[in-house]
Amino acid sequence: MPNQTTAASAANGVSARPAVASTASRFRSLGAAEVGLTDGLLGQWQRRNRDQTLVHSIEQLRLAGNLDNFRAVIGDSDEPYRGRYPFLDTDVYKTLEGIAYELARADAGTVQLDSSVREFYEEAIDLIQRAQRPDGYLNTYYQAESIGKEPWSNLSWGHELYSLGHLIQAAVAAHRQLDDARLLDVAVRFSDLVWQKFGPDTTAPLAFGGHPEVEMALVELYRETGTQHYLELADLMVRRRGTQRVDSAIFTPEYFQNLVPFVNLDSVTGHAVRMMYLASGATDVATETGAADLTAAVLRLWDDMVASKLYITGGLGSRHSDEAIGDRFELPSERAYNETCAAIALMQWAWRMLLTSGDARFADIFEIVQYNAFAVGLSDDGCAFFYDNPLQRRPDHLQRSGAEADGPLLRRAWFGCPCCPPNIVRWMAELQDHVAFTDDETLYLANLTAAEIRRDGLELTIASGFPWDGDVQIDVTAAPEAGRALAVRIPAWAHGATVAFDGETSSAQAGNWVRLAGVTAGSSIRVSLPMRVRAHGADPRVDAVRGSLAVARGPLIYCAEQQDNPVDLDTIVVSPADVRALSAEQRDVVGSGPSVVLHGDAPTAPIDEPELYPELTGESAQPGSVAPDAARTPLTLVPYFQWGNREAQAMRVWLRTV
Numbered sequence: 001m002p003n004q005t006t007a008a009s010a011a012n013g014v015s016a017r018p019a020v021a022s023t024a025s026r027f028r029s030l031g032a033a034e035v036g037l038t039d040g041l042l043g044q045w046q047r048r049n050r051d052q053t054l055v056h057s058i059e060q061l062r063l064a065g066n067l068d069n070f071r072a073v074i075g076d077s078d079e080p081y082r083g084r085y086p087f088l089d090t091d092v093y094k095t096l097e098g099i100a101y102e103l104a105r106a107d108a109g110t111v112q113l114d115s116s117v118r119e120f121y122e123e124a125i126d127l128i129q130r131a132q133r134p135d136g137y138l139n140t141y142y143q144a145e146s147i148g149k150e151p152w153s154n155l156s157w158g159h160e161l162y163s164l165g166h167l168i169q170a171a172v173a174a175h176r177q178l179d180d181a182r183l184l185d186v187a188v189r190f191s192d193l194v195w196q197k198f199g200p201d202t203t204a205p206l207a208f209g210g211h212p213e214v215e216m217a218l219v220e221l222y223r224e225t226g227t228q229h230y231l232e233l234a235d236l237m238v239r240r241r242g243t244q245r246v247d248s249a250i251f252t253p254e255y256f257q258n259l260v261p262f263v264n265l266d267s268v269t270g271h272a273v274r275m276m277y278l279a280s281g282a283t284d285v286a287t288e289t290g291a292a293d294l295t296a297a298v299l300r301l302w303d304d305m306v307a308s309k310l311y312i313t314g315g316l317g318s319r320h321s322d323e324a325i326g327d328r329f330e331l332p333s334e335r336a337y338n339e340t341c342a343a344i345a346l347m348q349w350a351w352r353m354l355l356t357s358g359d360a361r362f363a364d365i366f367e368i369v370q371y372n373a374f375a376v377g378l379s380d381d382g383c384a385f386f387y388d389n390p391l392q393r394r395p396d397h398l399q400r401s402g403a404e405a406d407g408p409l410l411r412r413a414w415f416g417c418p419c420c421p422p423n424i425v426r427w428m429a430e431l432q433d434h435v436a437f438t439d440d441e442t443l444y445l446a447n448l449t450a451a452e453i454r455r456d457g458l459e460l461t462i463a464s465g466f467p468w469d470g471d472v473q474i475d476v477t478a479a480p481e482a483g484r485a486l487a488v489r490i491p492a493w494a495h496g497a498t499v500a501f502d503g504e505t506s507s508a509q510a511g512n513w514v515r516l517a518g519v520t521a522g523s524s525i526r527v528s529l530p531m532r533v534r535a536h537g538a539d540p541r542v543d544a545v546r547g548s549l550a551v552a553r554g555p556l557i558y559c560a561e562q563q564d565n566p567v568d569l570d571t572i573v574v575s576p577a578d579v580r581a582l583s584a585e586q587r588d589v590v591g592s593g594p595s596v597v598l599h600g601d602a603p604t605a606p607i608d609e610p611e612l613y614p615e616l617t618g619e620s621a622q623p624g625s626v627a628p629d630a631a632r633t634p635l636t637l638v639p640y641f642q643w644g645n646r647e648a649q650a651m652r653v654w655l656r657t658v
Helices: 005-012 041-064 067-074 087-106 115-131 162-178 182-198 214-225 228-240 272-289 290-306 342-355 360-377 395-399 418-427 577-580
Strands: 036-039 437-439 440-447 451-455 456-462 472-479 482-490 498-503 505-509 512-519 524-528 534-535 548-553 556-561 584-588 593-603 632-640
Touching: 036 041, 036 556, 041 087, 041 115, 041 418, 067 087, 087 115, 087 162, 087 456, 115 182, 162 182, 162 214, 162 505, 182 228, 214 228, 214 272, 228 272, 228 482, 272 290, 272 342, 290 342, 342 360, 342 418, 342 482, 360 418, 360 437, 360 482, 360 556, 440 451, 440 456, 472 482, 482 556, 498 512, 512 524, 524 534, 534 577, 548 593, 577 593
Parallel strands: 440 482
Antiparallel strands: 036 451, 437 440, 451 456, 456 472, 472 524, 482 512, 498 505, 498 524, 534 548, 548 556, 556 632, 584 593, 593 632
């Protein structure tokens, strides 16, 4: 599919700048005017999002009454506020953000959209404009007569600033992708009100929101409008945390990242989504202001997170009770929360960290999250969602009716708190914004997916079956006469990778960039990434998975589903040698197309010990230990992100080794 968006956007005077568009950083993202996804897995996801997830989400938003809340505010409806949460406006805003990208592609003639998409966009914007108060305030929960609460009466839990953040992001997307300033006008008026009320001269005892999000949005509004006080306000709200008291009657100040000032945090902590949004905003502020203390803080927090708090899938958040990150090495499998929104927020932070440094390690984490912790949140048909994403489901979990406290049996069509589905909608629409970036000399290819890229006279066609196979073909169809530098990321897992450039093949260092100087029209680059099957252990302090291993191939983490395996998953025992012997086979696990499964065999160790905690005497082995002549059983593993699309049965990522 040709990348026609570029020409159409230029002709219409639309910038189509990416979601993160700093000019202060050395590195700058490429946007939809420069990157078009084609026939790879990310391109398939984006088409599914456009044709199925987006249409489904619009239907669910209408059924849930999100637009009716705006109608009630302007007097077009007598219904009371629909829903129980004060942040339901954001589900409309996030959906509009995604729609802006898809409408731009439709206007460019590259895609076709269901008529309901444009209808929702126009209707929602009209209602939003009419619902905004003359002073700029906008939040249907606090404006609803049936609720009877005053604006700004509960900044700890009210989510008014959080809602403003998502409004800003939708507004910026509409302006950049469609040259539509209607939402931007609304967002500017609301932001100016917040500046007046919570700017540097405020007398309010609490002058930031309990749920971060507005911080990075305000920075992007500054980037879009050039208005300095939006950046100053974002800086203030990052730095006020830990210095002002939050209402913590339900959870501790740590839940709000409010125990100490941000620059003094020694670890990512508290509510996982809040923490990731706050870290993203702090990174944006540091990028624009050059603040050394914020720069040091975000790097320290990143390193600690990766070393001690991140699941092997890239998921973040080990506690259901407060959707929180938990202590270092507190990473249980069956109780993993790993909210889908946290995965999206983590990718937002990772991309910002990548743009500040150009360090490939941030793209490595981005990749793990994208293909595992994020992708698992959506069903194969695009119309059902996981809110939490555990790494294990036990057989008897299926007998508990999918209680909310334990997570659903399988994905659901919608939620009472539906923050994840519209977040998926907007992120899928923006996938091309997170493929490549550039500096003054080099174009960096961070996401190895099938795409077409155009930038500063350099045009690339990328053919890739990634993540199913490791062969990436890059053809240069146009380039400046003097040539252009190109850098291709070699993932950290790709030991033994090679790069063939104009007939010469050389080895490539895993976890780094291969830099090619003087790329000219007609150049051909072939990247070969070994896709060997790997066994991964865990730090011994991760008690939950001690004595277990996980299986990976390329960027994908694999799991065992009960329907593919003839014995109880708890009785399967694997060694690293068993893992290395697994063969990769193409198989239709889900309906959308071929997958790659891993197949082989492994010993079994029946667990028939009658006592829960038997006494071990003498040299006796642990209960369930593998006998020397243990029978072997066929073993099939599927990509983790595809689990739960068939039967509601047991699942394991971490398999026994003893």
